[in-house]
Amino acid sequence: MIAIEWASLVPLPVVLSLVGAGIAVAVAGRLRLQRTVAITTLSLEVAVSVALLFGADSVGPLTVDVGGWPASIGIVLVVDRLAALMLVVSSVVTLGVLLYSIGQGSATNDDEEAPVPIFYPTMLVLSAGISNTFITGDLFNLYVGFEILLAASFVLLTLGGTESRVRAGISYVVVSLLASLVLLTAIALIYAATGTVNMAQLASRLDELPDGTRLVLQLMLLVAFAVKAAVFPVFGWLPDSYPTAPAPVTAVFAGLLTKVGVYSIVRTQTLLFPDGRLESLLMWAAFFTMLVGIVGAVAQSDIKRMLSFTLVSHVGYMVFGIAVGTAAGISSAVFYVAHHITIQTTLFLVIGLIEQRGGSTSLSRLGGLARVAPLLGVLYFVPALNLAGIPPFSGFLGKVGILQAGAEQGTWLAYLLIGASVLTSLLTLYAVSRVWNRAFWQEPSEAVLAEPRRLVVGTVAPAAALVAVSVGISVIAGPLFAVTDRAAQDMLSRTPYIDAVLPGDLP
Amino acid sequence: MIPNLVLVITAGLLFATGVYLILARSISRALLGIILLSNGANVLFLVAAGPAGRAPIVGVNDEAEMTDPLPQAMVLTAIVITLGMTAFILAMAHRSWQLSRTDVVADDVEDLRLVELAERDADPHPESDESDEAVDEVSR
Numbered sequence: 001m002i003a004i005e006w007a008s009l010v011p012l013p014v015v016l017s018l019v020g021a022g023i024a025v026a027v028a029g030r031l032r033l034q035r036t037v038a039i040t041t042l043s044l045e046v047a048v049s050v051a052l053l054f055g056a057d058s059v060g061p062l063t064v065d066v067g068g069w070p071a072s073i074g075i076v077l078v079v080d081r082l083a084a085l086m087l088v089v090s091s092v093v094t095l096g097v098l099l100y101s102i103g104q105g106s107a108t109n110d111d112e113e114a115p116v117p118i119f120y121p122t123m124l125v126l127s128a129g130i131s132n133t134f135i136t137g138d139l140f141n142l143y144v145g146f147e148i149l150l151a152a153s154f155v156l157l158t159l160g161g162t163e164s165r166v167r168a169g170i171s172y173v174v175v176s177l178l179a180s181l182v183l184l185t186a187i188a189l190i191y192a193a194t195g196t197v198n199m200a201q202l203a204s205r206l207d208e209l210p211d212g213t214r215l216v217l218q219l220m221l222l223v224a225f226a227v228k229a230a231v232f233p234v235f236g237w238l239p240d241s242y243p244t245a246p247a248p249v250t251a252v253f254a255g256l257l258t259k260v261g262v263y264s265i266v267r268t269q270t271l272l273f274p275d276g277r278l279e280s281l282l283m284w285a286a287f288f289t290m291l292v293g294i295v296g297a298v299a300q301s302d303i304k305r306m307l308s309f310t311l312v313s314h315v316g317y318m319v320f321g322i323a324v325g326t327a328a329g330i331s332s333a334v335f336y337v338a339h340h341i342t343i344q345t346t347l348f349l350v351i352g353l354i355e356q357r358g359g360s361t362s363l364s365r366l367g368g369l370a371r372v373a374p375l376l377g378v379l380y381f382v383p384a385l386n387l388a389g390i391p392p393f394s395g396f397l398g399k400v401g402i403l404q405a406g407a408e409q410g411t412w413l414a415y416l417l418i419g420a421s422v423l424t425s426l427l428t429l430y431a432v433s434r435v436w437n438r439a440f441w442q443e444p445s446e447a448v449l450a451e452p453r454r455l456v457v458g459t460v461a462p463a464a465a466l467v468a469v470s471v472g473i474s475v476i477a478g479p480l481f482a483v484t485d486r487a488a489q490d491m492l493s494r495t496p497y498i499d500a501v502l503p504g505d506l507p
Numbered sequence: 508m509i510p511n512l513v514l515v516i517t518a519g520l521l522f523a524t525g526v527y528l529i530l531a532r533s534i535s536r537a538l539l540g541i542i543l544l545s546n547g548a549n550v551l552f553l554v555a556a557g558p559a560g561r562a563p564i565v566g567v568n569d570e571a572e573m574t575d576p577l578p579q580a581m582v583l584t585a586i587v588i589t590l591g592m593t594a595f596i597l598a599m600a601h602r603s604w605q606l607s608r609t610d611v612v613a614d615d616v617e618d619l620r621l622v623e624l625a626e627r628d629a630d631p632h633p634e635s636d637e638s639d640e641a642v643d644e645v646s647r
Contacts, residue, residue: 140581147588154595163606170612177541184548192555
């Protein structure tokens with residue numbers, strides 16, 4: 001093996017994005033230069049993330065003590081298999097969305113939702129915030145990472161300042177800030193109870209607390225992350241705010257922001273609170289999330305809102321896997337996270353293409369797209385089947401993994417959830433095929449035939465590339481499951497993480 | 508650790524008033540609520556820091572008498588974050604004022620649509636294409 005200094009790569013995902021954002025702001029007047037900076041930064045980030053995944057898988061958790069301060073009093077950045085996998089998926093997806101928005105921007109120069117000079121820097125800051133939450137090793141830096149990505153998401157959501165966006169933005173801002181404040185309060189209480197916010201140290205110190213105190217802290221953290229992850233019953237903000245944003249912005253939000261919340265739940269549940277006390281609470285939350293989300297999706301007549309509801313619903317699958325708590329459950333949940341990030345982003349980008357070609361995303365206005373734009377039909381059909389869980393795609397594989405983990409546990413609640421999962425999958429299939437039927441089949445409607453709109457190649461290529469990536473995940477599902485299995489076992493035993501962060505016998 | 512009662516009560520009061528304000532209709536009131544809530548969380552950090560002591564500067568004060576510097580760093584970060592968020596929400600409130608001369612958080616689109624549908628069901632005289640208009644509003 002080449003002796004690579006893996007640890008030097010660890011801060012790069014955050015540093016690259018922030019430096020890129022700074023440069024992009026500095027060249028604010030020159031759009032082409034901004035685009036080049038953005039693409040270069042994200043491509044470098046993809047490369048670094050892949051390298052980190054390779055390093056974390058072969059060597060173990062990679063840590064960096066920021067500023068040289070020892071881990072007990074300073075900030076530590078940790079990249080284990082889970083974090084590296086999340087970094088890879090998020091950077092690939094962000095790069096795809098960025099290429100799509102570049103293609104869209106260059107075709108419609110006077111579009112009211114065209115990227116103003118802050119679009120590219122803000123996307124890079126969003127990417128930096130997401131990377132920061134994935135690689136951080138202490139709770140307060142997690143809060144800071146959340147705030148970075150939240151602030152960037154506020155800007156992206158209200159881009160252009162139209163009335164509908166400001167309305168959606170206000171409710172999104174208030175709900176998100178409320179969740180962040182719950183997180184901040186939880187961190188203050190954790191510090192008061194244990195004297196540290198470093199997650200590796202907390203792993204041992206939280207065990208020494210009285211049961212009631214630990215339960216309160218666990219619940220507060222769970223509530224804060226559940227709002228971010230859009231779990232029942234705190235998911236209402238998501239379908240309200242996501243559809244109003246521009247298509248690439250909704251794509252990256254849908255793909256990444258809720259998964260940051262899911263990642264935080266996985267990390268805190270496995271590392272900090274491993275005794276599984278809230279298992280049935282999480283199971284019931286998953287149950288209702290799955291069913292309420294998909295029933296909401298079926299009731300929609302606008303494709304964007306339908307996909308927002310399926311996004312909520314499928315978070316329930318991930319929470320199910322986490323609630324089961326075994327290595328198989330967590331491994332399948334992580335695999336499903338990776339799959340779902342890709343597939344949801346891809347679908348939202350394809351919806352953006354539909355909006356380009358057909359003029360709207362309302363099912364009552366669309367029709368017959370398969371005849372006028374067959375490529376668009378394929379680009380919708382493949383990820384839609386993937387989302388619905390049709391074999392041999394990764395959606396099917398992830399769901400089977402979660403269902404198997406639930407069946408291994410064997411309680412009646414697990415079987416109830418297995419039934420709900422299968423029902424949700426069927427209803428997802430119904431929802432996406434309803435869209436297929438009304439938007440792609442049938443005679444072309446007037447809206448579709450109104451003007452000869454052509455699809456811009458600059459947007460079709462990135463969307464097609466992301467569809468290919470989602471199919472690729474299905475192809476490499478075997479090795480990917482092997483990686484997530486190893487990650488899950490590391491997480492459940494906790495010692496690789498703790499030993500990497502706290503070498504020696506620091507308490 | 509015995510927490511400072513005055514600080515705990517202050518934090519509680521700030522949280523209570525913050526929650527009351529954040530549920531208000533007006534954006535400016537919700538913003539005030541957010542500011543109060545985050546100040547309450549900051550005071551909670553002060554509670555977590557333990558009893559008051561001397562400034563935590565190495566070489567100036569004896570280490571045994573120093574206050575805990577870590578919560579102070581966290582409070583500073585939280586204050587700056589709240590500052591940024593406050594600026595953004597103020598800009599949005601101003602934008603909302605520019606657009607609609609009002610400061611309130613508008614109703615949810617879905618709720619408006621449901622109200623329209625309910626009124627349509629209650630009304631024996633059907634009007635033309637109301638449901639399509641509601642759908643159009645959603646799809647924008």
